[in-house]
Amino acid sequence: MWTIYSEDHRLHRPRYELMDGELVPVFEKPERADWVLERVKARGLGEIAAPRRHGLDAALRVHADHYVDYLAHAWRDWAALGRSHDIMPYCYPVRGMGQRRPTDPDARAGFYAMDSAAPIMAGSWQAIQSSLDCALSALERITEARERAAFAVCRPPGHHAGHDYLGGYCYLNNAAIAAQQLRDKGASRVVVLDVDYHHGNGTQQLFYARSDVLFVSIHGDPGVEYPFFAGHADETGVGEGLGYNLNFPLPHGTGFTQWHAALQAGCRAIERFGADALVVSLGVDTYQDDPISQFKLASPDYLRMGETIAALGLPTLFVMEGGYAVDEIGVNMVNVLEGFEGRA
Numbered sequence: 001m002w003t004i005y006s007e008d009h010r011l012h013r014p015r016y017e018l019m020d021g022e023l024v025p026v027f028e029k030p031e032r033a034d035w036v037l038e039r040v041k042a043r044g045l046g047e048i049a050a051p052r053r054h055g056l057d058a059a060l061r062v063h064a065d066h067y068v069d070y071l072a073h074a075w076r077d078w079a080a081l082g083r084s085h086d087i088m089p090y091c092y093p094v095r096g097m098g099q100r101r102p103t104d105p106d107a108r109a110g111f112y113a114m115d116s117a118a119p120i121m122a123g124s125w126q127a128i129q130s131s132l133d134c135a136l137s138a139l140e141r142i143t144e145a146r147e148r149a150a151f152a153v154c155r156p157p158g159h160h161a162g163h164d165y166l167g168g169y170c171y172l173n174n175a176a177i178a179a180q181q182l183r184d185k186g187a188s189r190v191v192v193l194d195v196d197y198h199h200g201n202g203t204q205q206l207f208y209a210r211s212d213v214l215f216v217s218i219h220g221d222p223g224v225e226y227p228f229f230a231g232h233a234d235e236t237g238v239g240e241g242l243g244y245n246l247n248f249p250l251p252h253g254t255g256f257t258q259w260h261a262a263l264q265a266g267c268r269a270i271e272r273f274g275a276d277a278l279v280v281s282l283g284v285d286t287y288q289d290d291p292i293s294q295f296k297l298a299s300p301d302y303l304r305m306g307e308t309i310a311a312l313g314l315p316t317l318f319v320m321e322g323g324y325a326v327d328e329i330g331v332n333m334v335n336v337l338e339g340f341e342g343r344a
């Protein structure tokens, strides 16, 4: 299958994030994409191409215009104050506070954030747009070139980004935008299957009241894991969307047997739904040696993950999300794709 990749991701390299009360170097770093691309080449997965520019229309189908405008201009307004460090919020509007849109740069940083884990620097907006371009160009391999599957090396990732907020290394929700694009191009029913270790709270929010996009997520139990405030099993959708949101929270220490049982249950629901197309939020931070995660998947398990996803028989867009352990993320990510193609 084709891989769509842009060098622009290097423009986004924020310095610090908070972990255990300490500022530490960001785990979501440019080397991640290098490791993945190296493995795609080493395995001869298929063509590697740069994305074409798509503009922001597709993003504006799921994100608020004032939020996208914030992303586009946040650094300009920040730098105008003489600041050179990454934009990082420190004050958030919680329960009971007004939701008036602020103008002050520090207020805006907090207003548009769910956490401090998505800093913005000078080159971030360019990288964010190119990451989305990768997802949309990969999607065209399916909608226009009529191929079965494609892989988008998206950096930064997207699944924590909601209608009007960033967080968890994410800014624009690449997978959700691609799913909406599939709907807009004629697919009646689309599934987003999120296999990243963390719950895809942004994607869940965007489709929570809708029955045309089924969201299925397998992730660390939010009772004890980021993003904490979404991803519980009783979150099943609302209104029209009731029954079209399916969460599989799993405990720390979960291994592949238990994880794969959840995937199979998710696949049965996907089959009942009768989808036309599938978008996979492909995070491999479920790996046993991932530095910020608590599942115990081993590299060969990712081959089986790919086989099980392929058995759904759907046109499938793979959108890169998380995965942070050294170069095994390349092996694991490509194992899913090779398992999917039956090359394993």
Ligand code: Q9C
Pocket: 018, 019, 020, 117, 157, 158, 159, 160, 168, 169, 170, 196, 198, 226, 283, 285, 292, 321, 322, 323
């Ligand atoms: N104790 C994705 O995988 N902070 N995002 C974790 C670790 C945020 C993960 C702190 C993790 C975000 C796309």
Ligand code: ZN
Pocket: 196, 197, 198, 283, 285, 321, 322, 323
């Ligand atoms: Zn993750």
